[in-house]
Amino acid sequence: MSKKILFLLNRAPYGSSYALEALESVLVAAAFEQRVSLLFKGTGLHQLLTGQDGAAIGQRTVGKVLSALPGYGVERCFACRPSAERLGLAERDFCLPVKWLDYEGQRRLIDDQDIVTG
């Protein structure tokens, strides 16, 4: 059965393994034809920055994995506007198009899901 699954991505791309490992579960959920949405929050927004090179620290490049998401049918990417304002980030810095949400928009997005996970 296809479910609406929201992944809350709030971890920095390289400070820990959380970001990449979470994206692996995103890819598998999408491959199994779930209706996947992503919400980037807090320092998780740094995952979206262009010009990343994970090879410099012996890791896969998080931004590259994200860029592959539309090919897996993941097209619903949301970003927390208050987080971006706090961190001084704008959509021109990102490798994926996002839809901006304030807290009320995020509440409605979460409310609309079957599953919310990380």
Next chain:
Amino acid sequence: MIISVAVHGAPYASSAARTALGFVESALALGHRIHRVFFYHDAVLTAAEGGVAPQDEQDVQAGWVRLQRSHGIELALCIANALKRGMLSDAERRRYDKPAATVHEAFTIVGLGQLVEAMSASDRFVTFQA
């Protein structure tokens, strides 16, 4: 209700495993069915066979093993997360030619498809983040 649970935190560094264990025990006591517990990220370390809990702390692994024995709950480790953290079943130990298996026999190593299956097959999917 059919419930599946994801645990993301390491057994002693994070409260996730302990909180998840308490949640599952309560859900069972209330008559719900637990379809699968999926250990992801550092939570795969919950299955470490060589772990010895301090005497004055709750033995998290023993709690999960008890539930597996009493209720037949599937304790599933993500294979990719498990292998890179040295968590090997006997089959994986042989496959990768390592000296010893490290995963307690109550836990099974599965692919990420089983995470999605758990989401799909359950009425509720509850995540305990690190």
